[in-house]
Amino acid sequence: MANKEFTREDVAKHNKEGDLWIVVDSKVFDLSKFGLMHPGGLSVLLDTEIAGQDATEAFFGLHRYEVLQRPQYSRLQIGTIQGEKQQIFPRPVGGLSTVPYAEPTWLTAGYHSPYYKDHHRAFQKVLRTFVDQTLFPDAQALQEKGKMPSRKVLDEFARLNIHAMRLGPGDHLKGRVLMNGTVKPEEFDAFHELIMSQEMSRIHARGYHDGAAGGTMIGLPAVKNFARPALREKILGEVLDGKKLVCLAISEAFAGSDVAGTRTFATLSDDGKYWTVTGTKKWITNGHFADYFVTGCRTSKGMVVLLIERGEGIETKHINTSYGPASGTAFVTFDHVKVPVEHTLGPDNGGGLVVILSNFNHERWAMCCSSLGAQRIIVEECLKWTTQRKVFGKPLNSQAVIRSKLAAMIARVESAQAWLENVTYQMNHMNYKQQSALLAGQIAFLKKYCTETAQDTARDAVQIFGGRGITKTGMGRFIEHYHTNIGFDAILGGTEDVLGDLGVRQALKQMPKNARL
Numbered sequence: 378m379a380n381k382e383f384t385r386e387d388v389a390k391h392n393k394e395g396d397l398w399i400v401v402d403s404k405v406f407d408l409s410k411f412g413l414m415h416p417g418g419l420s421v422l423l424d425t426e427i428a429g430q431d432a433t434e435a436f437f438g439l440h441r442y443e444v445l446q447r448p449q450y451s452r453l454q455i456g457t458i459q460g461e462k463q464q465i466f467p468r469p470v471g472g473l474s475t476v477p478y479a480e481p482t483w484l485t486a487g488y489h490s491p492y493y494k495d496h497h498r499a500f501q502k503v504l505r506t507f508v509d510q511t512l513f514p515d516a517q518a519l520q521e522k523g524k525m526p527s528r529k530v531l532d533e534f535a536r537l538n539i540h541a542m543r544l545g546p547g548d549h550l551k552g553r554v555l556m557n558g559t560v561k562p563e564e565f566d567a568f569h570e571l572i573m574s575q576e577m578s579r580i581h582a583r584g585y586h587d588g589a590a591g592g593t594m595i596g597l598p599a600v601k602n603f604a605r606p607a608l609r610e611k612i613l614g615e616v617l618d619g620k621k622l623v624c625l626a627i628s629e630a631f632a633g634s635d636v637a638g639t640r641t642f643a644t645l646s647d648d649g650k651y652w653t654v655t656g657t658k659k660w661i662t663n664g665h666f667a668d669y670f671v672t673g674c675r676t677s678k679g680m681v682v683l684l685i686e687r688g689e690g691i692e693t694k695h696i697n698t699s700y701g702p703a704s705g706t707a708f709v710t711f712d713h714v715k716v717p718v719e720h721t722l723g724p725d726n727g728g729g730l731v732v733i734l735s736n737f738n739h740e741r742w743a744m745c746c747s748s749l750g751a752q753r754i755i756v757e758e759c760l761k762w763t764t765q766r767k768v769f770g771k772p773l774n775s776q777a778v779i780r781s782k783l784a785a786m787i788a789r790v791e792s793a794q795a796w797l798e799n800v801t802y803q804m805n806h807m808n809y810k811q812q813s814a815l816l817a818g819q820i821a822f823l824k825k826y827c828t829e830t831a832q833d834t835a836r837d838a839v840q841i842f843g844g845r846g847i848t849k850t851g852m853g854r855f856i857e858h859y860h861t862n863i864g865f866d867a868i869l870g871g872t873e874d875v876l877g878d879l880g881v882r883q884a885l886k887q888m889p890k891n892a893r894l
């Protein structure tokens with residue numbers, strides 16, 4: 378009887394154990410039976426300022442809106458207050474947030490951007506809806522269980538061509554229907570990809586996020602750009618259509634950023650028909666469930682990159698990282714694995730480093746997009762929390778020290794987004810060679826900046842949320858997750874120090890010989 382109307386006087390009569398009503402945002406709830414099961418206890422509900430009263434402020438100081446949306450709690454609503462209307466609404470499915478700085482300026486009413494066209498806006502809308510309706514619920518259900526994305530989600534990735542779009546613009550998109558036709562393959566550019574990464578980072582599930590074919594995003598480009606035509610066609614077809622998953626197997630316990638120190642060895646057979654691969658790889662995202670391993674190996678002549686199909690001689694074991702098993706992060710063992718020489722990606726004469734390095738810019742740039750997308754939602758969480766949380770009778774944001782933290786957070790996310798959009802614009806106007814020459818340093822610095830700002834924001838957010846920021850359930854659960862997982866972005870694709878150094882070395886190479894103070 379949720380449509381029944383009551384007066385506040387009616388509600389006030391139900392103010393004791395066993396006969397307990399409250400009002401939250403004009404909705405009347407009968408907590409008579411629920412009171413004893415209430416996770417926050419019965420006694421708090423029997424307080425004279427709560428029982429039979431309007432408990433809106435107390436409720437939103439202690440619960441996320443989603444509590445009211447859970448079926449087991451929404452059915453406690455028995456009606457509404459006569460003549461009053463609901464004032465508090467969650468962001469509509471697929472909609473934009475109206476909280477300041479919760480969206481980048483190009484999605485904020487009243488602002489302008491030179492970068493985004495109507496098809497970018499349409500694309501964002503469809504993606505936001507997909508994320509809200511399909512990805513977020515799957516991620517929330519499976520992240521904690523440590524499970525990879527469901528088959529249903531991976532099938533949707535294939536149907537909407539998300540795998541294909543995550544490789545960026547290019548001929549691999551030709552003939553594919555992108556996001557139900559929202560954008561034409563020839564229109565698809567780096568801004569669409571930026572939008573996709575940022576929308577998909579809204580799920581508050583870092584391990585699951587990488588479990589959602591993150592390995593394909595970083596592993597498949599080597600196949601796309603360096604495989605022999607027949608192999609390229611076969612593997613791209615299988616993977617982009619969602620039948621198979623790829624991972625990138627480069628890092629080892631022995632070698633991380635110093636790729637040349639790899640100790641996985643490939644030996645060519647005397648007849649030159651196959652390689653024999655022996656060695657181990659560590660921290661391989663999606664490695665636990667991948668079908669193909671794009672593997673960096675040492676040969677007597679230097680590096681070679683091989684596409685290795687899961688089979689005899691390959692073993693994968695979960696590595697228990699702090700972001701949980703949903704990402705399928707694995708320790709991979711190759712024990713005398715035979716690989717046809719046709720599976721060599723790029724040069725077979727020791728020049729394979731170029732294959733490994735070739736996708737680093739794209740991978741790091743994509744990480745900037747997703748890292749910033751996630752950072753922005755943390756700013757939104759903090760703005761909401763500091764407004765709804767009352768301390769000493771006033772909102773938390775009435776404290777100057779809190780406003781100062783918010784100022785720093787907002788400035789960080791806005792500046793990083795502006796830089797990211799600039800770099801993305803350059804990507805749209807440069808060929809691969811120009812990007813390698815001019816953007817490697819920019820992207821290295823940008824990633825370093827994004828992950829440093831992310832960690833600063835994570836720390837500030839925990840301070841703002843207090844105990845809730847380190848609690849896995851309730852109000853601060855997204856902050857806890859962000860704070861616990863943020864270290865990943867700062868490591869994957871190159872640590873901050875390595876990237877900073879790379880950027881400076883690139884700049885020093887370009888120093889004019891005749892420059893003097």
Ligand code: HEM
Pocket residue numbers: 399401406408415416417418421422427432435436439440441444450453850851852
């Ligand atoms: C429709 C009414 C209510 C429902 C369905 C409800 C439900 C819940 C749930 C599910 C939790 C667990 C934490 C979470 O998931 O967020 C919780 C915790 C709590 N609730 Fe309620 N609640 C209601 C009303 C209230 C009211 C009016 C108060 C006012 C004092 C209150 C005080 C608390 C407290 C103190 C906690 C513990 C919070 C914490 O650990 O940080 N609840 N409630």
